[in-house]
Amino acid sequence: MTDGGTTRRIRARRYLSAWIGFSAGGRFSQALATTIVLFAFGEPTVRVLVGPAGTWSVLVTLAVLAGLSLLGQRYRIEWHGVLPLSLLVFVGYCALSVLWSEYSWVALRGLTATVGFVGLGLYLALGRDLVQVIRACGDAFRILLVVSLGLEVLSGLVLDLPIPALGIRGDIAFGGPIQGIGGTRNFMGFIAVTALVTFVVEFLTRSVARWRAVASMGGAVVTLMLVQSPITGLATIALAGTALALWTLRHARPSVRPLLDGVLATLVVAAGVVLVVTRARVLPRIGAAGGTTTRLELWEQIRTFIEQKPIQGWGWVGTWPSEPVVPFVTFIDPSGARFTSGLDAAVDAWLQVGLAGMLLLLGAGLLAFARSWVTATTFPGVAYVWPAAVLVLLGVTSLAESYLLHGAGLMLFVTVLVVAARRRSWRVRLPRLEERPHP
Template sequence: MTDGRVTRRALARRYLSAWIGFSAGGRFSQALATVMLLFAFGQPTVHALVGTAGTWAVLVTLVVLAGLSLLGQRYRIEWHGVLPLSLLAFVGYCALSVLWSEYSWVALRGFVGTVCFVGLGLYLALGRDLVQVIRASGDAFRILLVVGLGLEVLSGLVLDVPIPAFGIHGDIAYGGPIQGIGETRNFMGFVAATALVTFVVEFLTRSVTMWRAVGSTALAVIALMLVQSPITGLAMIALAVTALALWSLRHAQARTRPVVNGVLAAFVVGVGIVGVLARHRILAEIGAAGGSAIRIDLWSQIRVFIGQFPIQGWGWVGTWPSEPVVPFAVFVDPSGARFTSGLNAFVDAWLQIGLAGMLILLLTALLAFARAWVTATTFPGVAYVWPAAILVLLGVTSTAESYLLHGAGLMIFTTVLVVAARRRSWRRLLPRNDHAG
């Protein structure tokens, strides 16, 4: 009997060791990275198909597979000074907020989801190099855009009926707006904008053929035109300015870069001031006045609850829970439906983890952008333009949505944060401790 148990344990260890070795292989790792991106950016559709329990099952499975893959690659991964202290502080503060939350079980579930998506982002940054991440992203976005546009054509042109389960209204015949795999036009716009950035950088790094790049870019542009999302439109303007600035800085001489960066900073501040002063006219011109009125009303309601726990917040949940817990159950839109987020990443974070947590998040984002920007403008590899552009997209989108705090937004933010830290972390200068204990 004892020999049988020993044999089974030995076989189990052998199979586990073989699986770890297989999961560390290049093809499996690349396929896993693509599936992660497909799941994260297609999460609304996945949830509609398999429900909450199924979504959690897929998420946990991906985290386990990522952990085994990293375990198999542990000897080749450079860990020294890679994990940013700002990210660790943010996750740690979210964990602490569970302790003082009045809805501990909901907060714990939300924190577990946050850790899972942060873990997926870490896998992309550590288990794959940047070019491989961009290639996996390109493959995932091609599938997402084809499926999203295909569902819209099926709904609006073939069947001529909406598909409520996916949030699709079937308005593609009228030029949009479309929802695709995003459930809302804003998230579909976020997917399409991220895809466009990825396809352009993918082409610049010569990771794909010209015809594939042209076809992929055309898909992304068509989706962007059909979503009719004002916030996505503003994000695309910001990306265009970012592209011009990066091109100028990458071709400028080293001694002139500080001057160019100073001019760019002054330009951004000036545009920001003009935007704030003329916000009502600008919003009316781009057709966002109605949505902005809803957001402003929601933020006014949120401020009342922020005032009750201004420093520590109510407790971290990430995506707002569907359960009737205060304060999240209180916020209802004009149609009577409950909001699923604070429609602004930093207002949302202030409500959940207070001023202290929001400032940690802001510091984390600013530090990540500074590192990514310096790397993108000084490092010769074109691939390093991608993290800086993604952070600009996340930053602009975060003013009207809370994608940064959960799901695909949090995962891709973690990835670019770690990629930027790998090149610019001050802890890389510290002496190594390589001797065996």
């Protein structure tokens, strides 16, 4: 029996070694990266099709495969000074919040999901180079947009019946709004505008055939027009301004760039102040007045709970739980349904992990943006425009949604955070452990 057990262990090790070697291959890694992006952005539809248990199974499976793939690539991956301390500190603080949470089991489950999506984001950033990440995102977004538009056409034009389980109402026959696989028009708009950024960078880097890039951009633009999301509209305007600023800075002389950066920062601050002062006139013009009223009422309710635990928060959960736990059970929208997020990443983070956690998240985001912006404006590779543009998109969207704190938004945030740190982290300049002189 001992010999038989030893033989089985040897075989198991050989199978595991063979699988690790296979998972480290380029084709498998790229296919896995595409599948990860597909799952993250299609999670609402996955949850409807296979339920919470099935969704957890997919997340765990992808995380395990990503871990094995990284293990197989461990000698090729540059780990020195890459993992951002700001990200590690924030995730660590979220983990600590489980200890003082009044709903420990729900908080532990939320933390597990957060760690899972953080792990998937790390795999994209470490297991693939930036161009490969963009290609994986581009392939995934093409599938998501085609499926979404196909379901909307099936519902609104062919069957003339809604698909309530997926949140599709079939309004494409009237020009929208459409929900696609996102479940809501805002999340579908988030998918479409992220896809548009990705397709443009694919076109500029010539990562795909010209006809495919142009057709993909056309599909993303059509989807953006059909979702009719005011939040996505503001994000698109911000991205257009970002594109103009990046083009100007990349073609400016190095000696002039600091001055241009200062002018741009002043313009952004001034535009923000004007938008806040004139919001009563601007928001109705873009169709966002009703949504803003709902958000203001929700934030006022959240404020009363923040005041009870302003520093440490109530405990990290990521996506708000469906269980009747305080304080999340008390937040009801005008239709009588419960809110699933705080509809603002900063407010949501403040509620969950307090002022300390919210400042850690804000600091991580600002540091990542500064790094990615400098890289995008000084590094010759056009692909490095993508992280900066994605961070602008996440930042603008986070003013009205909490996508940054969970799921695809969190995964994308972690990916660009690590990509930005790879070029600009101060720890890269520290000597490696094996290079340090012995005492």
